[in-house]
Amino acid sequence: MSNLLLLFIRNPQPGKVKTRLARTMGDAEALRIYRILLEKTRLAAMDLPAERWLYYSDFIDHNDEWPDSYFQKKLQSGTDLGARMEQAFDEAFNSGAEKAAIIGSDCPDLNGALLQAAFDALDTHDFALGPTPDGGYYLLGMKKPEPSVFRGIEWSTDTVRDRTLEKIQATGQTCALLPVLTDVDTEADWQSALRRHL
DSSP states (O other), rough: OOOEEEEEEOOOOTTOOHHHHHHHHHHHHHHHHHHHHHHHHHHHHHHSSSSEEEESSSSTTTTTTSSSTOEEEEEOOOHHHHHHHHHHHHHHHHHHSSSEEOOOOTTOOHHHHHHHHHHHHHHTTTTEEOOOOOOEEEEEESSOOOOOOOOSTTTTTHHHHHHHHHHHHHOOOOEEOOOOOOOOSSSHHHHHHHHHHO
């Protein structure tokens, strides 16, 4: 196995997804939008020639829109997002991956070509990171485990990207930056995405 894409998603259940969207748009609309984001993420992943591991938040669903023939299905494990991502990367490299990259399901502009660009960047860099305007990232790729990039970070804040880059720099390794893409977290984000002809 050379390239392995790790996908983190939430099980699409009312009241448990896109809570910031739900504050202004309601649970039902937030769930509808999240299903659209899941579809876009799924199509991007299926457009990438790589192995794909799909990590669910709460339970593994073998009867959903994610074909078992394309996605090896797993369950997220860990006390916070950092621990869950660290565990997924450890599992990836222990299974023989040469390069691994993780994405979530909030970025409607992500596509197969960008995912391929991330893996290509790992030919010449130790890490690849896809920044978001809110200070986070939509993708993190690497060629070997580096637990420090998941530890001591205050998740879901505007410091995530900078702290991650600081930790990479502290290891003396290199990081390629991908194009900036916007996550959909708020109603304003969604309206902006619609204006981009989603």
